[in-house]
Amino acid sequence: MTDILGHHAARTTLTQALARDRVHHAYLFTGPDGVGKRRMAYAFIARVFCTAPAADGDACGQCRACRRVFETPAWYDERAPFLAKDDAPELAPRHPDVLTLVAHGAFIKIEQVREVLRVVQFQPVEAPFRFVVIDEAHVMNDPAANALLKTLEEPPSRTRFILISNMPSNLLVTIRSRCQRVPFSRLSDADIAQILSQRGAVSDLLQDAVALAEGSARLAISLLDDPLATQWPPLAERLLTADTPRGIHELAATLGELERPDAVFDRIARLMRDALLLRTGVAARLFHASLRPQLEAWALAHPTEAILHRIDLVEDTRLNARTYNLQPRLSFERLLLALCAPAGAELARPLFVRRDVL
Numbered sequence: 001m002t003d004i005l006g007h008h009a010a011r012t013t014l015t016q017a018l019a020r021d022r023v024h025h026a027y028l029f030t031g032p033d034g035v036g037k038r039r040m041a042y043a044f045i046a047r048v049f050c051t052a053p054a055a056d057g058d059a060c061g062q063c064r065a066c067r068r069v070f071e072t073p074a075w076y077d078e079r080a081p082f083l084a085k086d087d088a089p090e091l092a093p094r095h096p097d098v099l100t101l102v103a104h105g106a107f108i109k110i111e112q113v114r115e116v117l118r119v120v121q122f123q124p125v126e127a128p129f130r131f132v133v134i135d136e137a138h139v140m141n142d143p144a145a146n147a148l149l150k151t152l153e154e155p156p157s158r159t160r161f162i163l164i165s166n167m168p169s170n171l172l173v174t175i176r177s178r179c180q181r182v183p184f185s186r187l188s189d190a191d192i193a194q195i196l197s198q199r200g201a202v203s204d205l206l207q208d209a210v211a212l213a214e215g216s217a218r219l220a221i222s223l224l225d226d227p228l229a230t231q232w233p234p235l236a237e238r239l240l241t242a243d244t245p246r247g248i249h250e251l252a253a254t255l256g257e258l259e260r261p262d263a264v265f266d267r268i269a270r271l272m273r274d275a276l277l278l279r280t281g282v283a284a285r286l287f288h289a290s291l292r293p294q295l296e297a298w299a300l301a302h303p304t305e306a307i308l309h310r311i312d313l314v315e316d317t318r319l320n321a322r323t324y325n326l327q328p329r330l331s332f333e334r335l336l337l338a339l340c341a342p343a344g345a346e347l348a349r350p351l352f353v354r355r356d357v358l
């Protein structure tokens with residue numbers, strides 16, 4: 001648990017429970033996606049199961065019990081820490097005393113909960129407790145939730161539950177009230193930067209990914225692994241400096257060839273938002289910190305009204321492209337012609353895409 005960044009309050013709650021030998025029968029880990037709730041859950045279980053704990057009481061990570069706990073969920077793997085849930089086993093078998101329940105399709109269904117309840121009637125195989133981890137617990141459908149509730153009301157003596165959810169308000173109130181809540185918050189920029197630099201991120205990309213991730217390690221890692229992370233900064237710079245129809249046309253063609261147009265619209269919107277912040281002097285973190293000088297020059301040449309107008313244009317064009325399944329290159333061309341027009345020109349000849357004529 002000590003190798004998990006941030007979350008000091010959560011760690012303290014859990015270690016104190018262990019120190020006092022009062023592990024609650026059900027915990028509810030809540031907080032945003034991608035901040036480490038699952039990692040903490042399995043690290044906690046390893047700490048309970050470890051047969052050769054470190055001097056500070058933490059799991060050794062090496063003994064047979066630890067290895068099997070950490071191997072249990074595919075997403076704990078450092079090389080692929082956050083596989084899609086469909087890749088995770090429904091009931092993870094590696095450690096016989098850890099059951100992991102994830103959505104089957106859109107929901108966690110009653111058959112899955114019944115299977116868990118059948119198993120927990122028996123004593124744990126080898127560990128002091130059996131742990132049942134219910135990932136995205138809010139996707140339990142009503143019959144599943146009601147079946148679980150009955151068990152939480154009369155918990156089996158040596159079974160402990162860890163429910164994980166980023167939307168705890170979607171859980172039955174009666175389930176929530178049976179669990180001890182352990183809140184997780186967003187990670188700090190410094191923590192995210194450390195996670196990314198451990199993965200070999202270079203400084204400019206790291207800085208941008210930290211700003212975009214807003215405290216989610218999973219999002220930061222996926223941003224970094226996204227080819228757009230390296231492709232985008234030079235394209236953004238071209239966008240800020242394009243001033244000839246030919247340059248605009250070529251840039252639109254390049255953007256049109258990128259894999260996910262929606263992600264490109266996102267980046268353009270964030271670029272305009274950065275310009276707006278600089279123009280209005282709002283001291284907030286930029287998504288494109290590495291392009292600050294170019295952004296400042298661009299913002300200086302555009303009044304606030306003109307930037308707001310361009311932000312609307314990005315969203316309008318994105319909506320049109322989606323609704324009418326337009327060719328990305330044509331959408332980007334139209335958008336860039338408007339974005340790169342001299343400030344003031346857009347008011348004389350608005351380039352809004354009219355939805356009724358498409």
Ligand SMILES: [Zn+2]
Nearest residue numbers: 050060063066
């Ligand atoms: Zn161990």
